Each structure stands twice: as structure tokens, then as C-alpha cells.
Amino acid sequence: MNISFFDVLITVLSLVLLAVPGFILAKLKLLPQKASETLSVIVLYVAQTLLVIMSFQDKEYTPTLGINMLYVAILAIIIHLLMFAVLYLIFLKKSANDRIRVLKFASVFSNCGFMGFPFLQSLFSDPVICSETLIYGAVIISIFNVMTWTVGVFVMTEDAKQVSIKKIILNPVIIGVIIGLLLFFVLKRPVISFFTPNTISYKITEKIVWSLNTIKELVTPLSMIVIGIRLGGINLKQLFLDKLAYLSASFKLILMSLISILAVAFLPIDTTIKYTVFFLLSMPSATSTVLFSVRFEKDSDFASVCVLLSTVLSTITIPLMYLVISGVFGVVI
Secondary structure (H helix, E strand, C coil), rough: CCCCCCHHHHHHHHHHHHHHHHHHHCCCCCCCCCCCCCCCCHHHHHHHHHHHEEEEEECCCCHHHHHHHHHHHEEEEEEEHHHHHHHHHHHHCCCCCCHHHHHHHHCCEECCCHHHHHHHHCCCCCCHHHHHHHHHHHHHHHHHHHHHHHHHHHHHHHHHHHHHHHHHHHHHHHHHHHHHHHHHHHHHCCCHHHHCCCCCCHHHHHHHHHHHHHHHHHHHHHHHHHHHHHCCCHHHHHHHHHHHHHHHHHHHHHHHHHHHHHHHCCCEEEEEHHHHHHHHHCCCCCCCCHHHHHHHCCCCCHHHHHHHHHHHHHHHHHHHHHHHHHHCCCCCC
């Protein structure tokens, strides 16, 4: 498998185009900012959850795939913890500052669900490779959710009592991962393969699978429309004038990308794993940065700027980081 700089660039630009309708409608006041919240609920609770579940229905279980999933989980945990350790050392004497707490959260956690999954779906046109990357992506998103409600909450509050195991268990994506994994490991092959073609049971199952797949495809357009609406509702001068937000974006888009690629580039593991880990953890700051800053009464305005600025800049940094790593450093993944 070989991906060029041009492939990555075109994929990023195509995602940007999907955000344009939301941006224009928000600027014209035809869509309120609350529309982004409504669409986000649809994406998170329905489309993305189904995407996670159905991604496990596109592949048959093999021991190799199971081991690769374990590798992905371990790598995701290590990279997140390494990034937190680096930021802890950098801001050792400023951890009590609310903006710094938000910055650290925004610098580590990626928008792997709302932007990462659409990116993988668009980049990998081969259905076999795409289904495998989505399985690895589901593993990364599950690690992301566990870490945001544990390490992330602690970073934002510095209060271990705020860590919520209940929030982890009841998270819709985690529920989707659990359902998908149960079907994947117990049945070991897609549900529809258990029925004989052209029978009534097969036709019913086929239509159900078609319906679920249709809903899961909403992740890409709705996610990008949400991002467009949010961009359309912010003052562009404010977006590009906050120096600390640029520092956050640099950490997230450059430092986190470097840590991710160097963590996987020289390991004797499948190339698909390397691509998935690198791209998903190189995405801009997670939208949950804003949600957590509001929930724990931190600087939510600064959080919004961090997320949106990193989203805008990621259209440049994602293809450039891939070019630098594969070209200048000679690291071929």
C-alpha cells in the first residue's frame, strides 16, 4: 500500500469542501449555532455508533487482526501518555492556569471521530483496506473515550474525584465498540454470511444491513457540516489572534504528529496500523475540548478557539507532516 502526498492533500481538501455548506448557511444566519449541537447528537449517538458497529461487520475475524487491534490499543495509550508527559514537563509551574489546562487537553486529544473517520473513509478507496482501518479506528476511538474521561478529566480539573467510570461505560461509541467486538469475536464473520442467499431471512438481513450502512454514511457529511457551522459562528479575527491557541495547535498538529509517527514508523507491524495511528492522532483538537471546558467551568471561549484554529490549520499540516516524514526523514509507512 502506497499513499502519496497528493492523495493526502486531495483528501483533506475534499473534507474542507464538505464543511463549506455549513459555513455559508451559518454566515447567512439560515442555520443557528444550536444546529451544530443537534447534528452532533445525531452523529455521535446514531451515525458514528453504527459506523463503529458496522465496521466490524465488513471483515472476518482472524488471529492476526485480533493481535493488530491489541497493538493499536497499546500504541494509542502510549502515545497519549507520552504527549501528556511532555506537556507536564513544559508547563510544570503553570498547571493551575485554566487556559493551560484547556491547552493541554486540546494539544493531546484528536478529533478522531468527527474528522478522523471521514478522513479514513475518503483516503482509502479500497473497501478491504478501508474496513480494516475503520476497525483500528474504532479501537483508537474507544481508547480516546476512556482517556478523556480519566486522564483528560484529571488534566482539566486536577481532581481525581471528577473521574467518571459511569460516563465511560455509557458513552455511545464505547457501547458501539462493545457490541461490535462481541459480534466480531463470537460470530467471527459478518452476520449476513450465516444466511443462505435468496432466502427470506437473507433478504431481510440484507435490507437491515443496507439501512444501517446508509445511516453510518452520515458521519462524513454531517461531521464536516457541524465543523462548518462552528467556523461560521466565530469571529475570524478572534480566531487568528490568540497566540496561546497557536501554541496549542503547534503541539497538537506538529508535536503530536511527530510522536505518533516515530512511535510506529520503525516497528515491525502492519502498514495499515501505522497509517491509522498516524492519521487519527494527527487530527485537529477534539470537539470534546469545548464540552469539557464548559462542564468543568474552564475557559470555554479559549477552548473553542483552540479547536477551530487547529481544524483550519490541519488542512495544511496533515499533508505537510506526511510529506516531511515520508520525504525528508525517509520514513516510509
